[in-house]
Structure formats: C-alpha cells, structure tokens
Amino acid sequence: MGGTPLKQIKIGIFGLGTVGGGVVEQLRENRELLKARTGTDLVILKAVVANPSKPRPFDLGPIEVSGDPNFILDDPEIDVVIELMGGVTLAKEILLRSFVSGKTVITANKALLAECAEEVFEAAYEHHALLGFEAAVAGAIPVIRVIKEGLAGDRITEVSGIINGTANYILTSMSKKGEDFQKALGKAQEKGYAEADPTFDVEGVDTAHKLLVLMCIAFGGIFDFKELYTEGITKIEPVDIEIAAGFGYVIKLLGKAKEVGGKVEGRVHPTLVPEDQMLASVDGAFNAVKLSGNFSGPIVSYGRGAGARPTASAVVADLVSLVRQRESETSPVPPLSLMSEKLKHRKLMPMAEVLSEYYLRFSVEDKVGVLAELTRVLGSHNISIASMIQRSRSEEGGPVFVVFFTHEALERDVVEALKTLDQLPFIAQPTRMIRVDPS
Amino acid sequence: MGGTPLKQIKIGIFGLGTVGGGVVEQLRENRELLKARTGTDLVILKAVVANPSKPRPFDLGPIEVSGDPNFILDDPEIDVVIELMGGVTLAKEILLRSFVSGKTVITANKALLAECAEEVFEAAYEHHALLGFEAAVAGAIPVIRVIKEGLAGDRITEVSGIINGTANYILTSMSKKGEDFQKALGKAQEKGYAEADPTFDVEGVDTAHKLLVLMCIAFGGIFDFKELYTEGITKIEPVDIEIAAGFGYVIKLLGKAKEVGGKVEGRVHPTLVPEDQMLASVDGAFNAVKLSGNFSGPIVSYGRGAGARPTASAVVADLVSLVRQRESETSPVPPLSLMSEKLKHRKLMPMAEVLSEYYLRFSVEDKVGVLAELTRVLGSHNISIASMIQRSRSEEGGPVFVVFFTHEALERDVVEALKTLDQLPFIAQPTRMIRVDPS
Known part of the structure; x- marks a missing residue:
C-alpha cells in the first residue's frame, strides 16, 4: 500500500458464535475493500464471550478474548462495540454503558430492541449515539x-x-x-x-x-x-x-x-x-x-434472513456506515430517522378493531340445518360470506369440514361469532380461524 | 409548531415535467414529515424549464419559473439543484457548474451519468460534491x-x-x-x-x-x-x-x-x-x-420503476439524505462509495469471452440430414446440446423450426457457429439466438 498508514478503528465484539464468526471472517476477507470504502482500517481487538476457553472454528488472529464485559466496556481505546450475544439484561447494560462512553454500537439483538425499545432508543438519542441494528431484522436484507x-x-x-x-x-x-x-x-x-x-x-x-x-x-x-x-x-x-x-x-x-x-x-x-x-x-x-x-x-x-455470512453482511454494512459518520464526527442519520424532539410514544390499534378477511374451518356433524345455522350466526355478527366449501372427512359418519372465506369483517365480530358457534352442539372441534390478506 | 423557525433549504429545480411535478407535490404533501426527519424546511424557490409559459397540471405555489439556467446556477442562495430535464449537453453543464459552486446536486439523468461517467464522477470527487442519483435507476427501488x-x-x-x-x-x-x-x-x-x-x-x-x-x-x-x-x-x-x-x-x-x-x-x-x-x-x-x-x-x-410519484420518491430520498449530510458539513458516503484515491478506470470483458447457455431457433427445410449437420457444426465449435425440439410451421411443406438449448458455451464460438450455419443452403431464415440465464 505505501504512504501514511490508515487510521485504525478499534472494535470490541460481544459474542463469537455463528454471526460473530461471520463478522471476524468478513473483516478479514474484505479488509482491503473496506479500507477503500471507509478510509480506515477496521480491526477487532477484543472479544467477550461466555466461555473464553471454548475452541472456535475460525482463526481469531490478534483478537484477545475475555469473559468479563469490562474488558471491552472499560477500555477507552475501543471505538466500536458489536453486540451479538443475544439475551436482554446484560446486552442492555452493554448498550447503555457504550452510549455513555461515546462508543459506536452495532447490535443484532431484536429481543432487546423490541422489549426495551423505549429505554434503548431514548438513551441512544440522549447521548447522540451512533447505533446500528440492521442485522436485527431479516439478515442480509437492508x-x-x-x-x-x-x-x-x-x-x-x-x-x-x-x-x-x-x-x-x-x-x-x-x-x-x-x-x-x-x-x-x-x-x-x-x-x-x-x-x-x-x-x-x-x-x-x-x-x-x-x-x-x-x-x-x-x-x-x-x-x-x-x-x-x-x-x-x-x-x-x-x-x-x-x-x-x-x-x-x-x-x-x-x-x-x-x-x-x-x-x-x-x-x-x-x-x-x-x-x-x-x-x-x-x-x-x-x-x-x-x-x-x-x-x-x-x-x-x-x-x-439468517446464517453466519448474511447476518455478518448486515453487521459490517452498519460498521461501514457508522464509521463513515463517526469519522466525520456527525450523525446525519438519527437512530430512528426522526430528529429527537419529534420522537413520541405511540399506541397500537387494539386487535378487536382490525378489519380483515377470514378463513373459517368448522368441524361439524353432517346433518340437516347446520349450514343454515352457521350462516345465520355469522350474519347476525355482520360477517358476510365470500365463498364456501364442504368436505367429508375420510371416516364414514365422522364430522365434516365446512370452510367459509368471509368478506372483510371486524376482528371483534369474528371472535364473538366463534365464541357463540363453538358452543353449539353440532360443532365437533374448535373452529380454525386464519386471517386472509388479499393485498 | 412554535419555537425558532427551521432553517430553510433553498432548492432550484430544472424540469417540471412528470417527475418534476411529483417532486413539487411530495415536498408539499410530506412537508411536516420532512421537517421532522431533516430538522430543516425543504422549499423549491426556482424552476428552469424549456417553456416557462406552459401551464402545469399542479400548483406551483411560490416557485418562480424561468427559461434561463443562470436563474438558478448564478443564484448563490440556492443550496440544492435538482436536475430532471434529461438530455446530455445542458444537463452536464448544470451538474459541473453546480459542483464548482458548492451546490448539492440530485439528478435522475441516467443517459448523462452513463455516457459521461468519467467526466461527471471525477468532477464530483474533485469538488467533494454531494451528488445523489437514486432516481436515475429503477424508480422508487432504492x-x-x-x-x-x-x-x-x-x-x-x-x-x-x-x-x-x-x-x-x-x-x-x-x-x-x-x-x-x-x-x-x-x-x-x-x-x-x-x-x-x-x-x-x-x-x-x-x-x-x-x-x-x-x-x-x-x-x-x-x-x-x-x-x-x-x-x-x-x-x-x-x-x-x-x-x-x-x-x-x-x-x-x-x-x-x-x-x-x-x-x-x-x-x-x-x-x-x-x-x-x-x-x-x-x-x-x-x-x-x-x-x-x-x-x-x-x-x-x-x-x-417509473412514474411521477415513484421517481419523485427517489429524488426526495436523496434530498433528505444529502441535506442531512450537508447540514453536518460532511460527505460520509462518497458518490461512488469508494474514497477518491481508490477510484479507477475499469475495462469490460469483451462479449466474445462471455460464457452463457443459449436458445437457438433454426428455420430449416424439412429434409433428411439437416439435424445431423446442425449438431455437427455446433459440436465442431465446442457447443454441446442440452435439449432439442422440432416443430412444424403451420403451412405444409414450409420450413420447420428446430430449437436447441445448449450447455454453457463461449459467445465467440456461438457467433462463429451461427455465421457458418446461416450460410448453409437448408437454412430458411437467419437463426434466432437468445441467451439463457439459469441462475
């Protein structure tokens, strides 16, 4: 290469399982390319894992391994923390402490982000953290x-x-x-x-x-x-x-x-x-x-959507993106895309108010009047039928399936209708309801 | 809204056709959302079009319209130039002059970028320009x-x-x-x-x-x-x-x-x-x-891949992204992703060296020995056959179609083989070759 050596970006990684191994390999295999794209040299210096003595199926190179999270978190030289351990409690501590100390953070931990969304995202905004989580959803798909x-x-x-x-x-x-x-x-x-x-x-x-x-x-x-x-x-x-x-x-x-x-x-x-x-x-x-x-x-x-290399691809894409931002000492893309003062808490619509089409499979005794009663009860709950089939089961005389595809109906009405119907004497098994999405 | 007014980003747009109209409408319809995402107010102040007096099917609002490119290019107040005119000569001048004067540039002009790739991208790098061209390829798909x-x-x-x-x-x-x-x-x-x-x-x-x-x-x-x-x-x-x-x-x-x-x-x-x-x-x-x-x-x-609103979506995404970068006075994502010193000129592999599978439809006289001769010539050019069908045309006694699917072969060999074959007396029409992509 020649010339001045590139600035080294020092990375600490939590977890060296499937995805961690993929990240180690990607930084090695694509090292020259990553230098060309970031103008820096991205190097993993430290790893923290549950069992430091466990052999790994990939070459660790210069990576020092420890079982103590402080090995990375207390090291002021570490610029970027990659969290790939999973779990909620320790992972949350790692993220929050990294935000406070100005470390850039990349995580694949969807459980943490979803279950502690408020705590994690609010802390990220508060500390103007560079936070990437592309790998948390849908593997390699950006x-x-x-x-x-x-x-x-x-x-x-x-x-x-x-x-x-x-x-x-x-x-x-x-x-x-x-x-x-x-x-x-x-x-x-x-x-x-x-x-x-x-x-x-x-x-x-x-x-x-x-x-x-x-x-x-x-x-x-x-x-x-x-x-x-x-x-x-x-x-x-x-x-x-x-x-x-x-x-x-x-x-x-x-x-x-x-x-x-x-x-x-x-x-x-x-x-x-x-x-x-x-x-x-x-x-x-x-x-x-x-x-x-x-x-x-x-x-x-x-x-x-998963696997060592596709998920590593998402982690390293975040790394490139955040290092580009870090080196320019700015955060042009806020963690949730909105500026912080616009961030708000939002309520979900209750499931009862959802409109959908439905597939309803009834198991009924094969006798006169059943179909009329089913349609009557559905109709009385504002559920109209788009199409229907009736199928015998293999055993003679056993219950038969009646399947309805409904027009759009309110979830509350469907739940209520099924509650009523499933108590009727001719119903042989609880009705199977699956929602239909025509769009 | 209250509080301090947001910084206004002043935009000049070239072209108010289908896509230009879409951009004007999107900035209006999504204005509050764009404020929340960029922390700025994105406003089109000027437009340059071929025919300034032509009526437009959308509300121009405060946009001043002119037929003179300098109306935008010479205005030091304009931060961002959006080029949606198409064509190569004037569009290139607009881009190059905008780079020099430090204006952020967004273009949907694939003809310009492809035919003048060297000139345009080298100038963008030279002037550390913020250049977006998402709308040049595949409409709304980012x-x-x-x-x-x-x-x-x-x-x-x-x-x-x-x-x-x-x-x-x-x-x-x-x-x-x-x-x-x-x-x-x-x-x-x-x-x-x-x-x-x-x-x-x-x-x-x-x-x-x-x-x-x-x-x-x-x-x-x-x-x-x-x-x-x-x-x-x-x-x-x-x-x-x-x-x-x-x-x-x-x-x-x-x-x-x-x-x-x-x-x-x-x-x-x-x-x-x-x-x-x-x-x-x-x-x-x-x-x-x-x-x-x-x-x-x-x-x-x-x-x-096209249309007013999908293409506008790509233009406005670039606008948000580049304004975020502009306001942080950096360019974390270089125009071609690589750092400038890594940019190089690259040669394409000649078509003759390409390997592909091929669909070959021969129109031949329906007589003995034709099939043997076709396969012999193909074989002598290292082309092996994966599957074959023969079809009569509707007219009695007219030429028949013989279709071969080949295994992978070199384009040069296929071109040479067809050159030879198409001169044979039993060939009724030039052979139709279409490449097959099994992957």
Whole structure:
C-alpha cells in the first residue's frame, strides 16, 4: 500500500458464535475493500464471550478474548462495540454503558430492541449515539436502511413481511410435502433450521420482535411490544394448507403493520396470501419485506434472513456506515430517522378493531340445518360470506369440514361469532380461524 | 409548531415535467414529515424549464419559473439543484457548474451519468460534491442505496435486473396475450407506457444506461458505456416466447453484470429466465434488481420503476439524505462509495469471452440430414446440446423450426457457429439466438 498508514478503528465484539464468526471472517476477507470504502482500517481487538476457553472454528488472529464485559466496556481505546450475544439484561447494560462512553454500537439483538425499545432508543438519542441494528431484522436484507434512507421522503403506510426463516421453512415443508407441523419441525431441527427450543420462532415471538423494530422506524415512534398481537403456526394443519391452496392461497407467518388515518395496526399471525403475490413465492429459509410509501408505492426486498455470512453482511454494512459518520464526527442519520424532539410514544390499534378477511374451518356433524345455522350466526355478527366449501372427512359418519372465506369483517365480530358457534352442539372441534390478506 | 423557525433549504429545480411535478407535490404533501426527519424546511424557490409559459397540471405555489439556467446556477442562495430535464449537453453543464459552486446536486439523468461517467464522477470527487442519483435507476427501488450502504461491507459479485418498465410491459403483453412485438408496442404507446419514439427502451439503450451506473458503484470504477454490449427486444417473436414457456422459461430484457476473478462482464439482451426465479415473476411496468455480495448472498428488490410519484420518491430520498449530510458539513458516503484515491478506470470483458447457455431457433427445410449437420457444426465449435425440439410451421411443406438449448458455451464460438450455419443452403431464415440465464 505505501504512504501514511490508515487510521485504525478499534472494535470490541460481544459474542463469537455463528454471526460473530461471520463478522471476524468478513473483516478479514474484505479488509482491503473496506479500507477503500471507509478510509480506515477496521480491526477487532477484543472479544467477550461466555466461555473464553471454548475452541472456535475460525482463526481469531490478534483478537484477545475475555469473559468479563469490562474488558471491552472499560477500555477507552475501543471505538466500536458489536453486540451479538443475544439475551436482554446484560446486552442492555452493554448498550447503555457504550452510549455513555461515546462508543459506536452495532447490535443484532431484536429481543432487546423490541422489549426495551423505549429505554434503548431514548438513551441512544440522549447521548447522540451512533447505533446500528440492521442485522436485527431479516439478515442480509437492508430493510432498515430502505426505511430510513430509501424511503426517507415518504410517509410509510405499510410494513409487512416474512421475517422468520424457521417458521417459513416449516410452512414451506408442510405445503410442499404435505407434512404435519410436528414432522416438519423435526426435520427443520435435524437440518439446523430450527433450534432445540423453537418456541420463539414457531410462536411468532421472533417475528413480533422484528416487526416492532421496523414499526418504530417506519411510523416514527416507540411502540409497546406487549400491545402487539402475536400468534404462531403450531395450530396450522395440513388440511388448512390444502384447502387454502385449492382457493389459490399459500399460508405464511406474516408480520404486518399499517398506518391508516393516524391509527397504527400491527399484528403477527398465520395468513392466507394469494399465490400470485411476491410474498407467496418466498420459500424455505428466505425472508422478504414489503414496504409501502405514499409516493414510492410498494417495494419488496428479498434475501437470506439468517446464517453466519448474511447476518455478518448486515453487521459490517452498519460498521461501514457508522464509521463513515463517526469519522466525520456527525450523525446525519438519527437512530430512528426522526430528529429527537419529534420522537413520541405511540399506541397500537387494539386487535378487536382490525378489519380483515377470514378463513373459517368448522368441524361439524353432517346433518340437516347446520349450514343454515352457521350462516345465520355469522350474519347476525355482520360477517358476510365470500365463498364456501364442504368436505367429508375420510371416516364414514365422522364430522365434516365446512370452510367459509368471509368478506372483510371486524376482528371483534369474528371472535364473538366463534365464541357463540363453538358452543353449539353440532360443532365437533374448535373452529380454525386464519386471517386472509388479499393485498 | 412554535419555537425558532427551521432553517430553510433553498432548492432550484430544472424540469417540471412528470417527475418534476411529483417532486413539487411530495415536498408539499410530506412537508411536516420532512421537517421532522431533516430538522430543516425543504422549499423549491426556482424552476428552469424549456417553456416557462406552459401551464402545469399542479400548483406551483411560490416557485418562480424561468427559461434561463443562470436563474438558478448564478443564484448563490440556492443550496440544492435538482436536475430532471434529461438530455446530455445542458444537463452536464448544470451538474459541473453546480459542483464548482458548492451546490448539492440530485439528478435522475441516467443517459448523462452513463455516457459521461468519467467526466461527471471525477468532477464530483474533485469538488467533494454531494451528488445523489437514486432516481436515475429503477424508480422508487432504492437500489443505489442498497449497493452503497446495504452492501457496504460486501464485495459485490453480481448486479442484474429488469430495469426498463416499457420493455418489460411489452414482453409481458407478448407473453400473456400472444401478441407480436408491433402490436404490444402499439398498445403500450396507447396506454402511455411507451413513448412515441420508443427506441431507447426497446433497443436496450435505457437499460444499458442504468446498468452502467449500477456497475460503476457495485464494482468501484468508471466503465466506458461504449464497451457495454446492448441488444433490444425488437426481434423477439411470439414463437420464441411460446417455445421458451414450454421449457419453463420466461423471456425478459435483462441487464446483467458480474465480477469473476477480477474480470467484469456486463451485457444487456433478451434472456430466458427460469420461471421459478424471482425475476421471472416481475410483470408489466415493474422493475426488479438482483444484487449478490460475497457475504450477503442474493438480494432482490422489487417495485415501481417509473412514474411521477415513484421517481419523485427517489429524488426526495436523496434530498433528505444529502441535506442531512450537508447540514453536518460532511460527505460520509462518497458518490461512488469508494474514497477518491481508490477510484479507477475499469475495462469490460469483451462479449466474445462471455460464457452463457443459449436458445437457438433454426428455420430449416424439412429434409433428411439437416439435424445431423446442425449438431455437427455446433459440436465442431465446442457447443454441446442440452435439449432439442422440432416443430412444424403451420403451412405444409414450409420450413420447420428446430430449437436447441445448449450447455454453457463461449459467445465467440456461438457467433462463429451461427455465421457458418446461416450460410448453409437448408437454412430458411437467419437463426434466432437468445441467451439463457439459469441462475
């Protein structure tokens, strides 16, 4: 290279698992390119991990490893902290202390950002922190950048997407191979697409964490994670996937938020998506996010939502972006895109007020008058029917399925109607309700 | 609002056509939001247009209109210049003079950026100009931001996409309705999707302009537009679309560039894309861009590629981004992402050296020995056949179609083989060659 040596940016990293290893490798493999793009040399000097003596499947090079967070946090030489440990309590302490000491912070921790949104973002603004969290949502897809900068001039009206690869992998297997949930989950675990405890993924919690982070940026405010309606995929049965397919729909675990007339609606649940929509063709462990702006129209971004290298790509993109800002001693892009005095707390619309179309699968005794009673009760709750099919089960004389697709109805009315219907004597099993998203 | 008034950012705009009108409306409609995101008040004070007395279909508000470029360029009060006139000569003068006088510049002019890449980008670097050109490529899709910032840590290996809505609209009509090129073009013109002179769109020139701009950023250098292989869609016939569909392909006008082993290959031509690929499902006037990084893997972005509001969305996003940078008196993101001393001129790989799979449709007399001769000549040029079909034309005794799908072959070999074959006596019409992209 020759000439004056470049300024070194000193990095401390928390966590050297899958993603941490990817970051170490990316900074090594792309080092010259990163020098050309930032005018600095980005070097990880220290790592803090739970078990410092554990062997790692990658070369640590000059990185010193410790089990004590203060090894990084108390070192005034460290410019940038990368937090990839997960968990909430210690991670929050790391972020807050780093803000106070003027360290630039990059995190992939969606649980922390969603569950402690108020505390973390308010502290970031208070200390004028440089904070990047692109890796927290949708792996390599630069969705946070697209919201904050690509749609910087738009009023965002919708954020939705498939942002949990594990759930999508399971639903794709169920859909393509006719497997039931337990079998598809087992296979996903064998292949490393699902963890031993898959609760966060299959119950929608991880999707909800990520959606909440996107909502804070998209709609300019802090939302309360506990207000976000969250429903997982564990109750989806092959028969629902099959019936949905017959009507031209694919079942996806969707996170979706909209702002209409100043009211924000946000929810995570299995959703029937028309098969000709972009989101319907997102298979396996891939993620996709749809954003709509009042001028841009819809923008869909698709890519790998997890894994060592794709997630590292998002971490290092933040690193480049924040080092460019740090070296110019400014923060031209505020953490949530808004200037701090405009930051506000926002309430979510209650789920009961949401309007949606619905797929309702009733298990009923096969006898005269049942259909009339079902439609009467639905009608009395302002629910009108768009289409219907009736299917016998395989066993003779057993209950039959009656499936209704409804026109748009109020969630409250549907919940009330099902509460009434499920107590009727001819209902053989609790009714399966899945929301339909025709847009 | 109350409190101290916000600093006003004074904007001069060149061109008040479709996109210019969109920008005027967006700054008005989203004014309060833009104040919250930039901490400034973005106001268009002056416009320069070819015909100042022409009535406009939108409210000009306080904008003063003139036909003289100096009305804006000589005004030291103007902070930001937005160039939406198109054309090369005057637009270049506007950009270069604005750089010199320290004005921030936003342009949607892909012809200028591609054909004068060296002059414009070198001047921008020389004057440390704040230059935005997101609106030059793929309308509302923030593809330039995704390359410069979303993939800031990645070595980019591929940029490809459907980036001309007119050509895609025509190909989609041909594909869905079996129309021939002329009819589909006529309909596109009626509906306003194609201009009276559609040359740039249907001959691939506009796609090539946009691809070249993306290549400069993705591969870190200045390329010569004249080196970029460009082929349009005017020779695509319904029969090719039909045969391709039979093999599971859709024909799209693709711009594609790759860097492999330090060599850059770039080309624009009709391409057979497998129908299960994301790009294959991009229909009508929509655009989509696929990017691959060495860590991120593939990222596909999809959205509206043209139109007043989507293109305005990209212009205003640049405006927010550059005003944030301007107000912090820095340029954290250089125009082509690289630091200036790393900027270099790069050569494109000659088309003859490109490897591709090919669709070859021969029109031949229906007689014995023809097939043997075709395969012999192809084989002698190192071209091996992956699959083949033969189809009679409707007229009895007329020429028949023989279609080969080849394995990967060198473009030079294919061109040479076709040169030889097309002179053989049994060939009834020049052979139709379309490249196939299985990835």
